[in-house]
Amino acid sequence: MLLFFNILLIxxxxxxxxxxxxxxxxxxxxxxxxxxxxxxxxxxxDTTEGYKSPHAAxxxxxxxxxxxxxxxxxxxxxxxxxxxxxxDCGQFNLSREIIRKYEPLTPExxxxxxxxxxxxxxxxxxxxxxxxxxxxxxxxHHEKWDGSGYPDRLRGEEIPLPxxxxxxxxxxxxxxxxxxxxxxxxxxxxxxxxxxxxxxxxDPIVVxxxxxxxxxxxxxxxxxxxx
Amino acid sequence: MRFQPSWxxxxxxxxxxxxxxxxxxxxxxxxxWFKRHGxxxxxxxxxxxxxxxxxxxxxxxGELFSEENEKKFNRTIKKPFDIAMNPFKSWENRPxxxxxxxYLFYWREAGFxxxxxxxxxxxxxxxxxxxxYWISVIKCDAPVKFTPYELMKHxxxxxxxxxxxxxxxxxxxxMPMDELGEEVEASLCLIPLTxxxxxxxxxxxxxxxxxxxxxYPEISSAKREIEFVKKNWFFSWDSAPxxxxxxKKVGKSKYCGITWSGDDLPPRIHExxxxxxxxxxFSPNFPKAKFMIKTAxxxxxxxxxxxxxxxxx
Numbered sequence: 001m002l003l004f005f006n007i008l009l010i011x012x013x014x015x016x017x018x019x020x021x022x023x024x025x026x027x028x029x030x031x032x033x034x035x036x037x038x039x040x041x042x043x044x045x046d047t048t049e050g051y052k053s054p055h056a057a058x059x060x061x062x063x064x065x066x067x068x069x070x071x072x073x074x075x076x077x078x079x080x081x082x083x084x085x086x087x088d089c090g091q092f093n094l095s096r097e098i099i100r101k102y103e104p105l106t107p108e109x110x111x112x113x114x115x116x117x118x119x120x121x122x123x124x125x126x127x128x129x130x131x132x133x134x135x136x137x138x139x140x141h142h143e144k145w146d147g148s149g150y151p152d153r154l155r156g157e158e159i160p161l162p163x164x165x166x167x168x169x170x171x172x173x174x175x176x177x178x179x180x181x182x183x184x185x186x187x188x189x190x191x192x193x194x195x196x197x198x199x200x201x202x203d204p205i206v207v208x209x210x211x212x213x214x215x216x217x218x219x220x221x222x223x224x225x226x227x
Numbered sequence: 228m229r230f231q232p233s234w235x236x237x238x239x240x241x242x243x244x245x246x247x248x249x250x251x252x253x254x255x256x257x258x259x260w261f262k263r264h265g266x267x268x269x270x271x272x273x274x275x276x277x278x279x280x281x282x283x284x285x286x287x288x289g290e291l292f293s294e295e296n297e298k299k300f301n302r303t304i305k306k307p308f309d310i311a312m313n314p315f316k317s318w319e320n321r322p323x324x325x326x327x328x329x330y331l332f333y334w335r336e337a338g339f340x341x342x343x344x345x346x347x348x349x350x351x352x353x354x355x356x357x358x359x360y361w362i363s364v365i366k367c368d369a370p371v372k373f374t375p376y377e378l379m380k381h382x383x384x385x386x387x388x389x390x391x392x393x394x395x396x397x398x399x400x401x402m403p404m405d406e407l408g409e410e411v412e413a414s415l416c417l418i419p420l421t422x423x424x425x426x427x428x429x430x431x432x433x434x435x436x437x438x439x440x441x442x443y444p445e446i447s448s449a450k451r452e453i454e455f456v457k458k459n460w461f462f463s464w465d466s467a468p469x470x471x472x473x474x475k476k477v478g479k480s481k482y483c484g485i486t487w488s489g490d491d492l493p494p495r496i497h498e499x500x501x502x503x504x505x506x507x508x509f510s511p512n513f514p515k516a517k518f519m520i521k522t523a524x525x526x527x528x529x530x531x532x533x534x535x536x537x538x539x540x
Contacts, residue, residue, distance in 0.1 A: 072526065148388070158228065200360060
């Protein structure tokens with residue numbers, strides 16, 4: 001009887017500790033830099049890049065849904081959302097002529113462009129010390145599954161899952177908007193393009209997850225963001 | 228492991244480094260950063276496949292696979308080969324399809340017909356990339372959207388983007404670790420440390436590529452060979468580290484950088500079990516040390532570590 005009582009007590013204590021840790025994590029997650037403010041900054045970055053409608057905010061919505069379906073925990077989802085808002089903050093350091101250039105870039109200009117994830121990483125490392133994985137997600141959002149991305153040419157699962165999600169939603173959001181040099185892609189065209197580049201540029205699992213979600217929600221690209 | 232050259236260089240005193248010596252490379256492509264920024268590079272891979280990729284991507288000063296060779300060797304196989312002729316027949320559905328095996332057989336034989344060494348390296352480097360793609364999509368049960376011909380064409384285009392002429396020379400070596408010289412004069416010796424616990428010290432595509440290159444029908448022989456040539460150059464939680472061997476290879480470097488990644492364990496364990504013993508072993512040559520940690524993915528306890536040692540770090 002006593003043994004049973006002890007086991008029960010241990011279980012209850014374990015549950016309590018688990019709940020305490022989860023609540024603490026959630027509390028820390030809520031104690032964030034103001035997301036609305038970050039969203040506003042992200043719109044500024046979008047304008048610099050020449051997007052006519054919100055790009056980073058769209059990414060944040062999509063990333064959260066994909067991250068949720070791929071098993072990211074609450075805290076990582078918060079980090080992912082912030083990383084999506086701030087993914088191109090390193091571009092502020094670059095000249096607008098290069099960022100918005102529609103002709104092919106010269107190798108030197110490409111070298112400059114490739115520094116923006118590193119600059120973003122360094123900036124965020126100083127300003128968001130509590131959310132220590134956000135700088136990494138920003139640093140690796142241009143890495144490609146086959147190792148041909150930048151800045152570190154990471155390959156496959158070397159790239160943390162949230163950064164692989166950012167890569168897909170960045171492409172989806174960019175393709176779904178009109179650009180001066182091409183019209184917006186339809187959702188079917190986006191799906192074809194993602195499938196084509198699955199295993200080369202994008203993680204096949206993330207692509208599969210996106211396609212699965214899109215097919216179960218055929219009327220819209222993605223539903224409104226989870227608040 | 229996540230090898231981040233820019234992080235290494237940011238952590239060193241500026242203007243002090245002009246050359247980098249990497250006794251055992253992790254992968255070729257991340258090292259392109261050093262080439263792009265004008266560092267002289269000495270890099271070694273004891274496996275033949277690894278060294279081939281180092282030559283094709285890194286040592287190569289801008290040579291691309293010629294159009295003439297592309298026309299000659301990137302062909303579509305119209306009639307399947309007799310599987311009995313194929314040395315890799317035991318790989319059928321493990322993981323490659325029959326059609327993929329036909330191409331792997333053809334590309335290997337075709338490579339021997341290319342007499343210019345760099346052209347052959349470029350051709351086989353493209354085959355490595357294709358194997359890597361096939362393995363990753365098969366593992367995820369995703370559809371293969373390109374024919375082998377299209378894939379090869381795509382990868383030659385990728386090579387055009389990656390390969391360039393560097394400002395400084397690159398020496399890609401293929402030497403056994405025991406024979407590697409101890410007198411290399413580079414300002415920085417950089418060691419990517421592979422942690423071997425749950426996973427093997429080499430990845431799946433590396434094993435298949437090695438087996439394919441050597442014509443081994445069974446991948447177990449390739450795995451054994453890679454493990455043998457890399458022994459003492461990885462860290463295992465279960466056995467004593469071989470840090471003295473690493474110290475012997477730092478040559479006359481002014482600085483030494485050791486970098487690794489690890490998941491499932493808190494950073495403190497890495498600091499106690501890897502960084503501190505390394506600092507102690509390397510202290511006769513490098514009296515000062517700086518240890519840095521970066522979070523890659525907190526949910527998985529995935530961190531990157533960098534240890535920089537020298538006189539004034």
